[in-house]
Amino acid sequence: MTQKQIYIKNKKAGFEFEIIQTFTAGIVLTGTEIKSLRLGKASITESYGYMHNGELWIKGMHISEYSFGSYNNHDPIRERKVLLHKRELEKIEEKLKDKGITIAVVSLYITSRGWAKVDIALARGKKLHDKREDIKLKDAKREMDRAMKI
Numbered sequence: 001m002t003q004k005q006i007y008i009k010n011k012k013a014g015f016e017f018e019i020i021q022t023f024t025a026g027i028v029l030t031g032t033e034i035k036s037l038r039l040g041k042a043s044i045t046e047s048y049g050y051m052h053n054g055e056l057w058i059k060g061m062h063i064s065e066y067s068f069g070s071y072n073n074h075d076p077i078r079e080r081k082v083l084l085h086k087r088e089l090e091k092i093e094e095k096l097k098d099k100g101i102t103i104a105v106v107s108l109y110i111t112s113r114g115w116a117k118v119d120i121a122l123a124r125g126k127k128l129h130d131k132r133e134d135i136k137l138k139d140a141k142r143e144m145d146r147a148m149k150i
Contacts, residue, residue: 006037008108010044015131017104017123023092026083027058027108027118030074032066037116039066042108049082049103049120051093056082058105058118082118092122100124 013019029037036042041064049058058080065073084092095101106119126134 006040006110008040008042008044010047010104010106012045013104013106013121013123015134016126017102017121018126018130019104019106019121019123020101021095022106022119022121023084023088024117024119025056025088027116028081028083029063029116032069032072032074033063034116035069036063036066037108038110044105044108047105049105051089051096054089054093056084056089056092056103056120058082058120061105061108082120095122 043062046062047058047060049056051057060077061080062077063074064076092103096103102123102125104121104123106121108116108118110116
C-alpha cells in the first residue's frame with residue numbers, strides 16, 4: 001500500500017526571512033490532529049515559534065478539525081509543543097537573545113515511519129530592498145530558463 005507523501009511548506013518564510021539555521025523537530029499532536037494532518041488539512045503560513053520555560057512552542061499553526069471527529073475534536077489554532085534535544089533548545093534560546101532573530105516554521109511533514117515532523121528556522125526579517133532584489137533574481141532566473149528552453 002503506497003501512501004501519498006504529506007509535505008506542507010511555508011512559501012512566505014523564504015521571502016520574508018533570511019534563514020540562518022534550520023532544525024528538524026517532532027511535534028506534539030492529539031489523535032484528531034494527526035488524522036487531519038494525514039489528510040493534508042494544515043496551514044503554517046502565519047505560524048511562528050517562541051520559547052517559554054525552556055520549551056519551544058509553535059503559535060498560529062492551523063490544523064483543521066477532523067471531519068469524522070466527534071466532541072473529541074481539537075482546537076484548530078492551539079499552541080503546540082515542539083520536541084527537540086536540550087542542547088538544541090539551549091542553542092536556540094541563546095541565539096534568540098540577538099537582536100532581530102525569530103523562529104520561523106518552514107515546513108510540516110509526515111515521515112515514512114508515520115511521525116509528524118516540523119522544520120523550524122532561526123531567521124532574521126528581510127528589509128524591503130532585500131525582497132526586491134530577490135524578486136529581480138527570481139525573474140532573471142525565469143528568463144534564463146525560458147531562453148534555454150527555446
